[in-house]
Amino acid sequence: MQEVDSVIPVPIFKVDKNLEILGCTREATEWFGQPQTLLQIIDEGSHEKILQMLHPSKVKNTFEVNIVDKFGELLLVDCYAGWQGELHAELLFLKKDPTITRVSTSLNKLQSRLQATDMELLQEKEKAEEVLKENNRLSAPFIEVTNELALIPIFGEIDTEKSEIISELIIQNAYDAIATKLIIDFTAIGRIDRDGLKGFNKLFRSLEMLGKQVTVTGVGPRHAKTFHELGVPMDIHFLPSLQKAITKLTK
Amino acid sequence: MHKHPEKIAEFLLAGDEQGTITYITDYLEANKQLSLYEDFLTPAMYIIGKRWEKNEISVADEHLATATCDFVISMMENHNNDASNPLHTKVMLFAVEEEEHYIGLKMAANVFKENGWEVRYLGPNLPLEHAITAVNTWQPTVIGLSAALSYRLPKLTETVQRLSLVDNKPFIVLGGRMADKFPIPNELANQVFSMNNLHALQNWLNVMEKGGRFIDARSG
Numbered sequence A: 001m002q003e004v005d006s007v008i009p010v011p012i013f014k015v016d017k018n019l020e021i022l023g024c025t026r027e028a029t030e031w032f033g034q035p036q037t038l039l040q041i042i043d044e045g046s047h048e049k050i051l052q053m054l055h056p057s058k059v060k061n062t063f064e065v066n067i068v069d070k071f072g073e074l075l076l077v078d079c080y081a082g083w084q085g086e087l088h089a090e091l092l093f094l095k096k097d098p099t100i101t102r103v104s105t106s107l108n109k110l111q112s113r114l115q116a117t118d119m120e121l122l123q124e125k126e127k128a129e130e131v132l133k134e135n136n137r138l139s140a141p142f143i144e145v146t147n148e149l150a151l152i153p154i155f156g157e158i159d160t161e162k163s164e165i166i167s168e169l170i171i172q173n174a175y176d177a178i179a180t181k182l183i184i185d186f187t188a189i190g191r192i193d194r195d196g197l198k199g200f201n202k203l204f205r206s207l208e209m210l211g212k213q214v215t216v217t218g219v220g221p222r223h224a225k226t227f228h229e230l231g232v233p234m235d236i237h238f239l240p241s242l243q244k245a246i247t248k249l250t251k
Numbered sequence B: 001m002h003k004h005p006e007k008i009a010e011f012l013l014a015g016d017e018q019g020t021i022t023y024i025t026d027y028l029e030a031n032k033q034l035s036l037y038e039d040f041l042t043p044a045m046y047i048i049g050k051r052w053e054k055n056e057i058s059v060a061d062e063h064l065a066t067a068t069c070d071f072v073i074s075m076m077e078n079h080n081n082d083a084s085n086p087l088h089t090k091v092m093l094f095a096v097e098e099e100e101h102y103i104g105l106k107m108a109a110n111v112f113k114e115n116g117w118e119v120r121y122l123g124p125n126l127p128l129e130h131a132i133t134a135v136n137t138w139q140p141t142v143i144g145l146s147a148a149l150s151y152r153l154p155k156l157t158e159t160v161q162r163l164s165l166v167d168n169k170p171f172i173v174l175g176g177r178m179a180d181k182f183p184i185p186n187e188l189a190n191q192v193f194s195m196n197n198l199h200a201l202q203n204w205l206n207v208m209e210k211g212g213r214f215i216d217a218r219s220g
Helices: A026-032 A044-053 A099-139 A162-176 A196-209 A221-230 A242-249 B004-013 B017-027 B035-052 B059-075 B103-114 B129-137 B150-164 B198-210
Strands: A012-016 A021-024 A060-068 A076-084 A088-095 A148-155 A156-159 A181-185 A189-192 A213-217 A238-239 B092-095 B119-122 B140-146 B171-175 B190-195
Touching: A012 A026, A021 A026, A026 A213, A044 A060, A044 A076, A044 B035, A076 A196, A099 A238, A099 B059, A148 A162, A148 A242, A156 A196, A162 A196, A181 A242, A189 B017, A196 A221, A213 A242, A238 A242, B004 B017, B004 B035, B004 B059, B017 B035, B035 B059, B035 B103, B035 B198, B059 B103, B092 B103, B092 B129, B103 B119, B103 B140, B103 B171, B103 B198, B129 B150, B140 B150, B150 B171, B171 B198
Parallel strands: A148 A181, A156 A189, A181 A213, A213 A238, B092 B119, B092 B140, B140 B171, B171 B190
Antiparallel strands: A012 A021, A012 A088, A060 A076, A076 A088
């Protein structure tokens, strides 16, 4: 391969119409080693482009192309090409303005930071959900008062999800316990939605099937109406206060 | 053949995210996320690639279009999705080391979300060791891997090999332009699958679910 003589310190290649390399400058050898054909140093995603752009019919042309240097590094460069007749072309590669590279590197960094923050938020959200679940599970402790009697105070606001979680828990605990009389205390319940109440209704029926006698205490006026509309199972007793229930059931 | 992708390509190249969203909203049927990706955005991005090849735009333009497309995908994500996930299936998605193409991966992540899956999207260029640690900690049902350039094939091969060996034996789904070119070894034919578009991914999810191939992640 002949050395192309140029005083300008940039990689310049001389190629034939099949893109075989006929010669190049010293800078070209420093960048790319000793490639046989031009396609060897062009990123495969740019092959189609260089075949279209580096064509005798274009005479003189400027375009962007991705090149692969002798270390296998991919680099975007500007290519200036011109044909000497139909048979030979000369082309030179110029690195992109470093400010562009700098800007795009910073953009990439910003993007990864957003990505990382996104991931952290997601993990925090999952943690919060775990805490909420745990909190839900702790909202219906099963307290065995005597061999016969167990007390289940329920805490906090009740929605569908929470009523499902605590129902499951209460049924399991009731099944495992010997106590047959259960007091479910509503005193510490804040807001309860209609679906949550429906969930409780199901819970009462399930407890009856387990042969438990259920007494509900502390029902507020807002809940009473809905309970009534929903139709509570006949065998469920309501008493206004926990005190009355305990007195009655431990007699 | 409608002209939507050409129009969208223009909006994206102009960095006009609001224009893109308005345009798409006018034509997209409600709740057709797959169509948003396959009929609108992907073909538009493909046109943009072609326009670079024709020397009509620069790489800088492409970057702007990609960032705009990324933004549009985030904005048009279906946030009211209430698909249930009784099996607690989980997917982790990332692109192999040095691979910077991520738009397709992000779309795939959203397809999983639409199907009710729990999704961890780890983005492009994830070092293999990080990936393995993450997989061991989180135990995904499926790993979504993407590679666009053929230089990544060796890395992709290594990644698939290593990930196929982790304890919970996750399914591995390959996407990106290299998915088709990746020779899946015979012994991994039941574990590794390649998808060349998102419809294929949706079909695969349907078939696997019907076939009872996703077992409850909690009991696994």
